[in-house]
Amino acid sequence: MMAQLLKSAQSKLEQYLHGEDTPTFNQSTKNQFPQREPIKHLLIGSPKAVTSTIHYLQVLGYAHVGDWSPLLPTANPDEVMSILTRQILMQ
Structure with a gap:
């Protein structure tokens, strides 16, 4: 059961990271924002702590x-x- 739960969570995370709603960092994006890079923030903890943060x-x-x-x-x-992907300005 734990293996199924982990597989389901991994699948949901992959869908979030690579789904249609997630912008991709393709060549045209690189040309528009040559000084930006993606960064991912990962929060891990109790549901209350993650939601509060x-x-x-x-x-x-x-x-x-x-x-x-x-x-x-x-x-x-x-x-x-929970994960957040942002584009940050690199200097």
Whole structure:
């Protein structure tokens, strides 16, 4: 059962990272933003801690709550993860 849960979580994460809703960093994007690079933020913890951190980052103006992936279970009981992909300016 745990293996199925992990496989399902991995599949959902892959769909989020490579799905149609996720912008790809293709050649035209590189030409538009030559000084930007993708970075991924991964939060892992209890559902309460992850959700609280996501809301706090919205209050700070860093990312909207809807920018994060859904909470996905990890192999550990009562632990979830969520990922945010951003384009950051490189100097």
